[in-house]
Amino acid sequence: MTAATATPLVRTEGRSRANEIWRIVRLHTVNPSIFFGIPWIILGGAWAITMALALIVAGASGAPADDILTGFRYSWAVLSPQWYLVVVGVQAISFTFSFALGFGATRRDYWLGTSIMFVLVAVEMAAAIATLVQLEKATNGWWVGAGMFDALWYGQSGWLFDFYTSFALQMFVLFVGAGVTTVYMRWRMKGMLTLGASLIVVVLGALAIITGANAWPSVWAWFASIGLLGVFTITLGLALVCAVGGYLVIRRATPR
């Protein structure tokens, strides 16, 4: 005889919630090359090119290392892995999310686990870059005047400042990639177009208001007053907005 009664849900699991979230972090690291390998290959490649350039310049001009180092101040090489990390953020949602759902993860655990992964990666990259800045300064440009890490805003306000700015930037690129992709996973192309159009409207609107009110000098003055630290704190704030927004959006997202 078949009794049509629902099985009472026995919560036998010794597995804690923390474990359910942590396994998502582990899932991201099963293939470590994505988060840890390739960013360093890109950075390593950029470093090799910078070194080669420094040696060529030194060989051709015979200029002292210090002068060459000044020339590298405007090199963007230190930011080279950032573009790749936007893609990593996108892929974490477009591929790994579908896979995790197939393996029985909840959307919430997936997003929380992925966020922890992003924070870990941002800390790792930021600590490494800030340390490499100090190393580069200590060795006077790797003994040949090659300036890759001690460039742009880096290397001027100490290790902690470099760490904080790198961390904020790293969080931003990862969460923007992932957050925007959650919109696609939930509303597909319609959502992307709406998001794109809204962003354009907001940006154009802001430009119009500022220009109309002749407020550009005060905008620049405001940026100058908050300084680099303030700008990167805004960047980190935007990353948090994407993180919270992504959480809300992914809760009803469906895999492809």
Add this chain to the structure above:
Amino acid sequence: MTATVVSAKGLTKRYGSFTAVDAVDFTLEENRIYGLLGRNGAGKTTIMQLLTGQLFANAGDLEVFGRTPAEHADVLRRMCFIAESQRYPEDFTPAHVFKAAPWFFENWDAEFAERLIADFRLPVKRRIKKLSRGQLSAVGVIVGLASRAPLTFFDEPYLGLDAVARHIFYDRLLEDYAEHPRTVVLSTHLIDEVANLLEHVILIDEGRILLDRDADEVRGSATTIAGARAAVDAFTADRPVIGREGLGGLASVTIDGRLDQAERIRAAELGLELAPVSLQQLIVHLTGTDLAGSTEQEKAA
């Protein structure tokens, strides 16, 4: 006593104006092997995605292990569903999949997985993107079998598998099912291949359930009557005809329903031949509306 694992009432999923699953009602009971059969695009995968909480229904009630599946970790961890078109993380290899599996499936049997990998000759170090269709199916089959999830879905497991591999799947599933009973849902359009595995058949077409019956019952539920056209037509005149074929003065008609002893004797007296209908033939008759329509017209002409 058998417990109900899945209970769906009026379950509906729409994509814009297209209704993929149209107010279906069904239940799945514990420790049985179900066949979710139907043509391509019938709604098989959509139903499985609804049951595993991957999609959200537009209407209807759905309970899996007594609860809505979506976002409930204690329901989801009892299920395994590797879709036929499953996406894998960038640059994943089968080895990565099998390494991560035990974190998600508490009953994962690594030894069993190893044996299956050898059986299917799956290259575990090759990137998923580079696998053939059959090898990709093997990844899903291995995860499905070795996970031993209380509710396991196999989505088109036979796609691209060679004859030997299909046989291995068939054998391993039955062996392991005998030792570790669980509820299995197998979706496929290759019906003859799996017919003997199934204990229960749910046939869907255009988002609706056409048939929801015990497999043994289905196997004996239709009969084909062949012979001289006039005799066949007379014999089947007031019976539910589900298929008709003809060649010259000969006709072969499939009817829904069994024949009792007296009817069998009468058919023999009329010189008619009776033949059982295979699951696949029956399903072709039930879902092949275009085919049936054209033969009807042919007869009328």
